[in-house]
Amino acid sequence: xxxxxxxxxxxxxxxxxxxxxxxxxxxxxxxxxxxxxxxxxxxxxxxxxxxxxxxxxxxxxxxxxxxxxxxxxxxxxxxxxxxxxxxxxxxxxxxxxxxxxxxxxxxxxxxxxxxxxxxxxxxxxxxxxxxxxxxxxxxxxxxxxxxxxxxxxxxxxxxxxxxxxxxxxxxxxxxxxxxxxxxxxxxxxxxxxxxxxxxxxxxxxxxxxxxxxxxxxxxxxxxxxxxxxxxxxxxxxxxxxxxxxxxxxxxxxxxxxxxxxxxxxxxxxxx
Amino acid sequence: xxxxxxxxxxxxxxxxxxxxxxxxxxxxxxxxxxxxxxxxxxxxxxxxxxxxxxxxxxxxxxxxxxxxxxxxxxxxxxxxxxxxxxxxxxxxxxxxxxxxxxxxxxxxxxxxxxxxxxxxxxxxxxxxxxxxxxxxxxxxxxxxxxxxxxxxxxxxxxxxxxxxxxxxxxxxxxxxxxxxxxxxxxxxxxxxxxxxxxxxxxxxxxxxxxxxxxxxxxxxxxxxxxxxxxxxxxxxxxxxxxxxxxx
Numbered sequence: 001x002x003x004x005x006x007x008x009x010x011x012x013x014x015x016x017x018x019x020x021x022x023x024x025x026x027x028x029x030x031x032x033x034x035x036x037x038x039x040x041x042x043x044x045x046x047x048x049x050x051x052x053x054x055x056x057x058x059x060x061x062x063x064x065x066x067x068x069x070x071x072x073x074x075x076x077x078x079x080x081x082x083x084x085x086x087x088x089x090x091x092x093x094x095x096x097x098x099x100x101x102x103x104x105x106x107x108x109x110x111x112x113x114x115x116x117x118x119x120x121x122x123x124x125x126x127x128x129x130x131x132x133x134x135x136x137x138x139x140x141x142x143x144x145x146x147x148x149x150x151x152x153x154x155x156x157x158x159x160x161x162x163x164x165x166x167x168x169x170x171x172x173x174x175x176x177x178x179x180x181x182x183x184x185x186x187x188x189x190x191x192x193x194x195x196x197x198x199x200x201x202x203x204x205x206x207x208x209x210x211x212x213x214x215x216x217x218x219x220x221x222x223x224x225x226x227x228x229x230x231x232x233x234x235x236x237x238x239x240x241x242x243x244x245x246x247x248x249x250x251x252x253x254x255x256x257x258x259x260x261x262x263x264x265x266x267x268x269x270x271x
Numbered sequence: 272x273x274x275x276x277x278x279x280x281x282x283x284x285x286x287x288x289x290x291x292x293x294x295x296x297x298x299x300x301x302x303x304x305x306x307x308x309x310x311x312x313x314x315x316x317x318x319x320x321x322x323x324x325x326x327x328x329x330x331x332x333x334x335x336x337x338x339x340x341x342x343x344x345x346x347x348x349x350x351x352x353x354x355x356x357x358x359x360x361x362x363x364x365x366x367x368x369x370x371x372x373x374x375x376x377x378x379x380x381x382x383x384x385x386x387x388x389x390x391x392x393x394x395x396x397x398x399x400x401x402x403x404x405x406x407x408x409x410x411x412x413x414x415x416x417x418x419x420x421x422x423x424x425x426x427x428x429x430x431x432x433x434x435x436x437x438x439x440x441x442x443x444x445x446x447x448x449x450x451x452x453x454x455x456x457x458x459x460x461x462x463x464x465x466x467x468x469x470x471x472x473x474x475x476x477x478x479x480x481x482x483x484x485x486x487x488x489x490x491x492x493x494x495x496x497x498x499x500x501x502x503x504x505x506x507x508x509x510x511x512x513x514x515x516x517x518x
Binding site: 037151152153154155157158160161162163164165167168169170171212215216217218220221 | 324325412
């Protein structure tokens with residue numbers, strides 16, 4: 001039993017992957033709580049899916065994925081903002097249109113004959129392939145997100161709880177809604193190397209959903225979400241090591257499983 | 272009245288380009304006055320508050336206030352599924368004066384607990400906001416405004432649909448605030464209630480009338496304010512707006 005637990009740690013590949021998921025957990029867990037409270041889950045899904053063309057272009061050019069992710073997120077965000085302004089479409093349809101278009105564009109680019117066969121890696125991540133540089137980049141981005149969330153805690157709480165009074169209480173709501181989306185974009189960029197643009201959303205949303213079911217106070221929910229995201233990362237890596245299945249997908253499934261286990265504990269009052 | 276706490280001159284403005292949601296508003300209210308803001312749904316009560324909060328595009332006129340006013344929204348504006356206790360919500364009143372890198376001061380924590388006591392909810396301090404009744408939630412939001420400690424308080428229908436205990440508590444707090452020289456603007460549908468306050472401001476997309484209740488609340492003004500929504504009962508000011516009990 002002990003060997004079952006310690007065996008994975010003897011591999012440097014797993015050690016780096018473990019460091020990566022623990023780093024991401026610190027940003028993804030608490031961010032997910034805010035994203036859910038702000039009802040931005042759809043935006044989280046859309047931003048990460050919409051950056052595929054950026055990732056593919058970076059892969060084609062041999063550039064670091066983080067650069068492609070950054071460009072892809074910016075283009076996706078701009079597209080969503082532009083199309084969403086059309087009142088005939090409304091923001092949800094606008095998002096669906098832009099994201100489908102970008103996913104399709106990414107697919108065409110990735111499946112072209114001259115493209116290197118890395119589409120699976122972009123979609124599902126390569127957790128076991130992270131190197132020291134990836135760790136440093138993810139660490140820096142995750143630190144920015146975690147510190148910003150801590151510093152903005154009260155303003156985010158004012159805006160999320162009661163938007164109509166937020167300004168009178170010192171937090172201009174539009175500013176903090178945008179700030180949360182920016183932090184979401186940064187986290188998406190940080191997580192794409194390890195988890196891929198289809199799976200990273202699971203590590204953002206699932207621990208947050210579980211924590212909100214179990215906790216009645218915000219600080220507890222934020223801390224528990226980080227812990228559950230870390231737990232999902234560890235459990236996923238161990239499963240992937242012993243069952244020889246894809247690491248990123250295992251982490252995502254463990255995160256979802258944790259959220260599913262908490263469903264009976266309906267702590268949240270429905271609105 | 273010597274020094275006006277709230278002074279609004281020739282105010283017109285609105286969100287939609289080219290259309291004024293509210294126009295020609297002109298009034299001054301002093302310290303220790305409660306102003307009842309009357310009008311039908313969509314008559315501009317909330318719009319006026321938005322203007323006083325600096326959130327409405329003002330096209331003409333201006334607004335003078337002694338600092339940032341406190342705002343108490345209708346309870347359904349606050350999220351029931353947000354993981355906060357009653358005390359957490361009251362404490363939000365102190366956030367604006369707390370730098371982001373500091374903890375909320377101990378004095379403010381005590382202030383928040385005391386404010387919950389003033390609205391009669393001391394024993395519910397630890398309760399989740401979403402589990403409280405509508406009247407209790409309204410009182411928590413008023414406690415938050417007490418913690419904010421503003422000279423001017425804007426309250427959006429604080430007495431609509433609350434239970435009797437809550438209404439009595441809220442009115443007692445109003446009396447305390449009036450005694451402490453604060454200015455209260457209270458949006459309400461209840462003409463009889465407004466008749467007991469110091470001033471009434473009648474709005475119907477523009478200012479119909481402003482002044483002491485006895486001088487203002489005649490049948491003519493009320494008809495102009497509420498239009499077809501009003502049933503005027505025999506006895507002058509005994510009037511009720513209809514069609515607003517849905518929320």
